[in-house]
Amino acid sequence: MRRATKDTEESQRRISRRALLLGVSQLGFAGVLAARMRYLQVDEADQFRLLADENRINIRLLPPVRGLIYDRNGVPLAVNEQNYRVTIVKEDAGDVDAVIERLSKLISFDPEELEKSRKEIDERSPFVPVTLADRLSWKQVAEVAVNAPALPGVTPEVGLTRYYPWDTDFAHIVGYVGPVSDYDLKRLEDPDPVLQIPRFQIGKSGIEAKLEKSLRGKAGIKRIEVNAIGRVIRELDRKESTPGANIQVTIDSALQNYVQERLKGESAAAVVIDTQTGDLLAVGSSPAFDPNKFVTGISVPDYKALLDNERRPLANKAVQGTYPPGSTFKMVTALAALEAGVVTPEETVLCKGFIEVGGRRFHCWKRAGHGQMDLHNSIRQSCDVYYYEMAQRAGIEKITAMANRLGLGQHFPIPMSAVAEGLTPTKDWKRRKKGADWVIGDSLNSAIGQGFVLASPLQLAVMSARLASGRSVTPRLIKSMNGQETPLGAGEPLGLNENHLRQIRKAMFDVSNSKRGTAFRARIVEDGFRLAGKTGTSQVRNITKAERARGVIRNRDLPWKRRDHALFVSFAPFDNPRIAVSVVVEHGGGGSTVAAPIARDIVLRTLYGKLPPLEAYPKKDRWRIRQEQEKLSLRDPAKPSEGQDRA
Amino acid sequence: MSYLEYTVKHVPSGLRKLLHLNWALVLLLTAVSCVGFLMLYAVAGGAWTPWVEPQMMRFAMGMVVMLFVAMVPIWFWRNMAGVAYGVSILLLVAVEYMGDVNMGARRWIDLGFIRLQPSELAKITMVMLLAAYYDWLDIRKVSKPLWVIVPLLIILLPTALVLKQPDLGTAILLIAGGGIVMFLAGVSLYYFGAVLALGAGLITAVFRSRGTPWQLLKDYQFKRIDTFLDPSIDPLGQGYHxxxxxxxxxxxxxxxxxxxxxxxxxxxxxxxxxxDFIFTTLAEDFGFVGGITLLGLYMLILGFCFYTALKTKDRFASLTTLGIGSTFFLFFAVNMSMVMGLAPVVGVPLPLVSYGGSAMLVLLAAFGLVQSANVHRPR
Structure with a gap:
């Protein structure tokens, strides 16, 4: 746009005038800066030079010693081992590749590891030591030390790393540690500076992760004097680090070892709980993995193999696996009906093999039917029709409430990874999640532990413990922390009718001790140790009408993934219950043939405190049992695993 | 005078423009950047990575951008001022939603080829828009209240967005840079007096508000001020730096x-x-001589900006040039005051020397504007 010339000239004059003003003040400020520089660097230089020379004291963090984990008898489960490693400092090494080349003649490097180290050397400042090789033997370290003149910049160091002597046995309970990752830093929002130490290890799963804060401890500080190029001259003083808390768990390591060994070959879980205190004596999950592999960083193929395994070795099936409880749920339905007063123990229901409700046929597992069934026989022979009737009488609300009272659908806050809540369905739940109304068929299916009901082996063990004690036993995994005992999980009385409980217990006793009980073949003949239990077989597929007409396909003719889950819940000894045991074998087949014998063996092993004598078993099984016992490869508690050359 | 009148005089065109570049300024910028490379090499412990190499690449890139900007007539840039300002405001808003968080502040936006700090861009585009505004505005209206509000809004919009990140240093630089352009444009001194009085009142209010429920700064910001006033109260914590x-x-x-x-x-x-603290390394390694040399180089660059501004007859060109020069001055003056203990630590880099891509690129592009003003003045 065009403006009068006068204006523009006026404007330029004004700019010039003000620019001059601005220029002068900027020059003035530069003068102030120069004067300040002169004051600091010339006038006061001597004083500051002195301060700088004193300023050769560096502060370094001393990583804390991680707390140890013991079993209930003081047997170590997670320890810190001395670990030799060699580090390299780039600026001292000069030609890094040549030095590594020479070093590789003394130590055999894992190419993958070496690649990681090279990357780290490139990324970090040249004066930062980078670990080249970890977990070396004393001999290897000695060779490096002898050849030091040919290996500039290479230093052997000693540190602590985590080691799990029971490797696979406690993989799911104790978990494992690993180096802090960027993801961890973001996830934890933990400002502890010790996490910034390269290769500092923190818990990644299990107790190691859940109780990380207690186990880690507090870092110490050391002040060191360094020379002008940063090399350490001497240590001035140090404030020692505070070691992490030692933790004692309620698990019995020898029993745990037995349970893992007994479950080997199956995809299964088993839980042993003390009915008086809630102490978890063993929490088995099979197959397992070796946590020691994770400590140093597991190789990609190994990790992929674990992930791809259809039996899910990384999952802790005992607490995070949830299964339809099948017939093991019948005690819940029975108690709900008894407490609601809709049935008496003596009242009978006719089982003719099926029941018709709402135009649909609901079948009993026994096609021919059981005939007249009272409460006792319905549990002993696991009659389905009796419970279809109870479901109609009591209603789903009462059944769900009883399930919750007995520990199903409850979250137990034990420090293990991904403890599942399971599922006890309600009408509300179905409307919310499935967008459909509750139908009577859902109640019938739930009454026999099928349909929507889901429970973890841990919850099933708690349920058995509560049935046995009549108290709301809660599981306890941590026995003590730093010598301080944690409270027991004995719980308050459940407030159930003692007569009803007695009826249920008696029926469970007969499941494994009377000729027509479903688990009679897995009985115990030692009088003081007899067990009471309940079998369960839960379908993972639908049986069509056509299949039922042809005859249900037997489990061993099905692919593994489609076979039934085998379950067994129990407590023992019957007269004076001390332990409750639950066993779930994924796609194992029948509860009576697969799960019950495992539970029986675990019960005996727990009660005897050692491998049970053959006299506890029925006569005709003893020969077979002896062979099975001989096949077990149990560990020696004093020396659970043979480490390699560990100094 | 508008560019239409230039056509009767001689403005260099074609390759002759290269001859009219201020090559001394190019040399000075290169010299300062070389000081930066040297210091980055030193703080890396004598290594080209991780800082020197990328910094050199950005310098080369910035030089190309500068030449490009210099070859384009200054009046084109005046017409683009509004667009440039709009883009940087959009980027500032975008960084709020998709920026990367670093050291507690959300400042960067990842454009794929470069991690851009939109607040750097905003400093320059704000100066451009203010200059274009005063170029358009009738000189007699400059001090009319209504016409003072417009530039105030131009300044306060990016300032508010930057404060939200939060980045106090950049906010102060934006206000000071914008204020200087308004001052140069001839806004009545009464306004500046009023702002200063208001500022003094605000500072008193801020200090009075401390400890009360309606306190105006965050605790850590108060602490920084405390430690600036007396570093010895916390020699291992806040006063440490x-x-x-x-x-x-x-x-x-x-x-x-x-x-x-x-x-x-x-x-x-x-x-x-x-x-931010790279100047200390320079001053430690090369002493008073090194420090005063760098200060001298900076002042010479500033001098060339003044020279260009006073030579040109175009209002936009002289206001932009002086605004850029002053922003540059604020950069190094605030940074040096900070490391020498004359000002609180506010996180302002040393221009062309500190490691940082956006600042380098944006500054060199801005000097491209100064060059363009120099090339396209009538002779």
Missing amino acids: ITQSKIALGSGGWGGRGFMQGTQTRLNFLPEKHT
Whole structure:
């Protein structure tokens, strides 16, 4: 746009005038800066030079010693081992590749590891030591030390790393540690500076992760004097680090070892709980993995193999696996009906093999039917029709409430990874999640532990413990922390009718001790140790009408993934219950043939405190049992695993 | 006078423009950047990575951008001022939603080829828009209240967005830079007096508000002010940076301790030594001589901006040039005051020397504007 010339000239004059003003003040400020520089660097230089020379004291963090984990008898489960490693400092090494080349003649490097180290050397400042090789033997370290003149910049160091002597046995309970990752830093929002130490290890799963804060401890500080190029001259003083808390768990390591060994070959879980205190004596999950592999960083193929395994070795099936409880749920339905007063123990229901409700046929597992069934026989022979009737009488609300009272659908806050809540369905739940109304068929299916009901082996063990004690036993995994005992999980009385409980217990006793009980073949003949239990077989597929007409396909003719889950819940000894045991074998087949014998063996092993004598078993099984016992490869508690050359 | 009138006079065109570039300014910018490369090499412990190489690449890129900007007539840039300003405001808003968080502040936006700090861009585009505004505005209206509100809004919009990140240093620079352009444009001094009085009142209010439920600054910001006033109250915490920085400068003495011999830098007593505190490394290694040389180079660059601004007859060109020069001045003046303990630590980099891509690129592009103003003035 065009403006009068006068204006523009006026404007330029004004700019010039003000620019001059601005220029002068900027020059003035530069003068102030120069004067300040002169004051600091010339006038006061001597004083500051002195301060700088004193300023050769560096502060370094001393990583804390991680707390140890013991079993209930003081047997170590997670320890810190001395670990030799060699580090390299780039600026001292000069030609890094040549030095590594020479070093590789003394130590055999894992190419993958070496690649990681090279990357780290490139990324970090040249004066930062980078670990080249970890977990070396004393001999290897000695060779490096002898050849030091040919290996500039290479230093052997000693540190602590985590080691799990029971490797696979406690993989799911104790978990494992690993180096802090960027993801961890973001996830934890933990400002502890010790996490910034390269290769500092923190818990990644299990107790190691859940109780990380207690186990880690507090870092110490050391002040060191360094020379002008940063090399350490001497240590001035140090404030020692505070070691992490030692933790004692309620698990019995020898029993745990037995349970893992007994479950080997199956995809299964088993839980042993003390009915008086809630102490978890063993929490088995099979197959397992070796946590020691994770400590140093597991190789990609190994990790992929674990992930791809259809039996899910990384999952802790005992607490995070949830299964339809099948017939093991019948005690819940029975108690709900008894407490609601809709049935008496003596009242009978006719089982003719099926029941018709709402135009649909609901079948009993026994096609021919059981005939007249009272409460006792319905549990002993696991009659389905009796419970279809109870479901109609009591209603789903009462059944769900009883399930919750007995520990199903409850979250137990034990420090293990991904403890599942399971599922006890309600009408509300179905409307919310499935967008459909509750139908009577859902109640019938739930009454026999099928349909929507889901429970973890841990919850099933708690349920058995509560049935046995009549108290709301809660599981306890941590026995003590730093010598301080944690409270027991004995719980308050459940407030159930003692007569009803007695009826249920008696029926469970007969499941494994009377000729027509479903688990009679897995009985115990030692009088003081007899067990009471309940079998369960839960379908993972639908049986069509056509299949039922042809005859249900037997489990061993099905692919593994489609076979039934085998379950067994129990407590023992019957007269004076001390332990409750639950066993779930994924796609194992029948509860009576697969799960019950495992539970029986675990019960005996727990009660005897050692491998049970053959006299506890029925006569005709003893020969077979002896062979099975001989096949077990149990560990020696004093020396659970043979480490390699560990100094 | 508008560019239409230039056509009767001679404005260089074609390749002759290259001859009219201010080559002394190019040389000075290169010299300052080389000081930066040298210091980045030193703080990396004598290595080209991780800082020198990328910095050199950005310098080369910035030089190309500068030449490009210089070749385009200054009046084109005036017409683009509004667009440029709009883009940087959009980027500032975008960084709020998709920026990367670093050290508690959300400042960067990842454009794929570069991690851009939109607040750097905003400093320059704001100056451009203000200059274009005063170029358009009738000189007699400059001090009318209504016409003072417009530039105030132009300044306060990016300032508010930057404060939200939060980035106090950049916010102060934006206000000061914008204020200087308004001052140069001839806005009545009464307004500046009023703002100063208001500012003094605000500062009193801020300090009075401390400890009350309606306190106006965050606790850590109050702490920074405390430690600035007396670094010795917390020598290992907040005051640490200032104390260590002063020790580094002082121990450099007259001639310095020699290249890469400074213990303060080498032993990691300095924070952010490749960015905000890089001047301390220079002053430690090369002493008073090194520090005053860099200050001298900076002042010469500033001088060339003034020279260009006073030579040109175009209002937009002289206001932009002076605005850019002053922003540049604010950069190094605030940074140096901070490391020498004259101002609180506010996180302002040393221009062309501190490690940082956006600042380097944006500054060189801005000097491209100065060059363009120089090339396209009638002779």
